[in-house]
Amino acid sequence: MQGPVVIIGAGQAGVQIADSLRQEGYEGQIFLVGEETYGPYQRPPLSKDYLAGVVTQQQLMLRTPDMLARKNIELITGVAVVSIDPAGRRVHLADGRVLAYEGLAFATGCRARPLPTSATVAEGVMTLRGIDDTRRISESLEKATNVVVIGGGFIGLEVAGTARGFGKKVTVLEGADRLMARAVSPVVSEYFLKAHRERGVDIVLGTKVTGLKGERGHVTGVETLGGKTYPADVVIVGIGIIPNTELAQSIGAHCEGGIVVDDCARTSLPGVMAAGDCTVRRTASGMLRLESVQNAVEQGKSAAAALMGKERPFVACPWFWSDQFDLKLQMAGLSAGYDQVVMRGSTEQNAFTAFYFRDGKLLGSDSLNHPREHMATRxxxxxxxGPTPEQAADPAFNFQTLLK
Ligand SMILES: Cc1cc2nc3c(=O)[nH]c(=O)nc-3n(C[C@H](O)[C@H](O)[C@H](O)COP(=O)(O)OP(=O)(O)OC[C@H]3O[C@@H](n4cnc5c(N)ncnc54)[C@H](O)[C@@H]3O)c2cc1C
Known part of the structure; x- marks a missing residue:
């Protein structure tokens, strides 16, 4: 391929595709188009250290404009791609510009799922996906007394922990009967429930938000089924995401809860790749959605290779992390479908790993302040x-013996 490559979305996956194209030896034009006004940046600190004020906006940046310019990557920010003409191989930007392409890649990420009831009371109700969201939340927290977080998943709990660190009265409302239920086992959910409650976060499980109360357009409370109202000056909604698939769909790419890609980040359309949060990967055991930095980076590398006509499958063990208060949770593998959980370390000492097995075979682990066990699992x-369940449970057993 020699003609231009257009990458739609200048986030973690988009910048990786651009960088990897250069590493693969591609010398043609690369356009990296992002609708946000910022260049590529890391999102994980948005609910953690950036919200806490510990890291600066500058420190979030993945590449400076200079770094991109040195690699001859043309970064276009603050402009969305609004349509694509696949027959003419052109993308149309919101400001009227038209870019011709030979290679095309989607790295459009996703957007936060809004609360259906939030339409009635706008002020003070926020979701968190980008820098501007964190800024808004941060400003509102300064004046707030009561903070309600809707959703006890990773982002909700991280924000709850950070807000509690500011001394706010924080309530988390979760619909399921345990925290982070989609991702971790009951033992880990239980540990985090206790940890949050011990640090003063009020957590309500198995509840359903039915509406918001407000005065003069500003939220004052969150109503739940059963008639209870939780007072709130700020409401942060963390109830999941919606992948940005509309553009890909408009040109006929197969989408099913994400742009469907294979292990090499190839979509159903020849010569069109996709990477990161906007994708869902077809695997032998069904469709796999991963919303993580690792996935964006690895699929980005695969997409660049695929644009160059090479196969670089991303089949490595998935991993993810979450920081809540001083607790570092690290997840490795895919534990869905486990039939046995084996613990090493102890919840009392705030350092443990839950290893998940099916038919005696290791599927993955969740580690709390246990980085060695996390790395060993990966x-x-x-x-x-993999170890036997007995070996995994035995703190004297060294996993390195299996890795030689
Ligand atoms: C608050 C928060 C905390 C997180 N914490 C962790 C964590 O601890 N660990 C972890 O592994 N992952 C974490 N993640 C997830 C991780 O940040 C994402 O998986 C990663 O950013 C995905 O990268 P991406 O490039 O696919 O999407 P994004 O980084 O979202 O980038 C997509 C970009 O495409 C742009 N775009 C969309 N449509 C268009 C268009 N039509 N034209 C132009 N531009 C467009 C978007 O504006 C966006 O800038 C967190 C995410 C958030 C929001």
Missing amino acids: RMLDKKV
């Missing part, structure tokens, strides 16, 4: 080796 799963 390496074992990548090497397709």
Whole structure:
């Protein structure tokens, strides 16, 4: 390929595709188009250290404009791609510009799912996806007394922890009967429930938000089924995401809860790749959605290789992390479908790993302040080796013996 490549979305996956194209030896034009006014930046600190004021906006940036310019990557920010003409191989930007392409990649990420009831009371009700959202939340928190977080998933709990660190009265309302239920096992949910409550966060499980109360357009409370109202000056909604698939769909790419890609980040359309949060990966055991930095980076590398006509499958062990208060949770592998949980370390000492097995085979682990066990799981799963449940439970057993 020699003609221009257009990458739609200048986030973690988009910038990786651009960088990897250069590493693959591609010398043609690269356009990296993002609708946000910022260049590529990291999102994980948005609910953690950036919200807490510990890191600056500058420190969020993945690449400076200079770094991109040195690689001859043309960054266009503050402008959305509004339509694509696949027959003419052109993308149309919101400001009227038209870019011709030979290679096309979607890295459009996703958007926060809004609360259906929020339309009635706008002020003070926020979701968190970008820098501007964190800024708005941060400003509102300064004046707030009562903070209600709707959703006890990773983002909701991270924001709850940070807001509690500011001394706010924080309530988390979760619909399921345990925290982070989609991602971790009951033992880990239980640990985090206790940890949040011990640090003063009020957590309500198995509840359903039915509406918002407000005065003069500003939220004053969150109503739940059963008639209880939780007072709120600020409401942060963390109830999941919606992948940005509309553009890909408009040109006929197969989408099913994300742009469907194979292990090499190829969509159903020849020569069109997709990477990151906007994708869902077709695997032998069904469609796999991963919303993580690792996935964006690895699929970005695969997409660049695929644009160059090469196969670079992303099949490494998935991993993810979440920081809540001083607690570092690290997840490795895919534990869905486990039939046995084996613990190493202890919840009392705030350092443990829950290893998940099916039919005696290691599927993954969740580690709390246990980085060695987390890394060992990743390496074992990548090497397709694993301990027995007895070995995993035995703190004297060294996983390195399996990794030699
Ligand atoms: C608050 C928060 C905390 C997180 N914490 C963690 C964590 O601890 N660990 C972890 O692994 N992951 C975490 N994540 C997830 C991680 O940040 C994402 O998986 C990663 O950013 C995905 O990268 P992406 O490039 O696919 O999407 P994004 O980074 O979202 O980038 C997509 C970009 O495309 C742009 N775009 C969309 N449509 C268009 C268009 N039509 N034209 C132009 N531009 C467009 C968007 O504006 C956006 O800038 C967190 C995410 C959030 C929001």
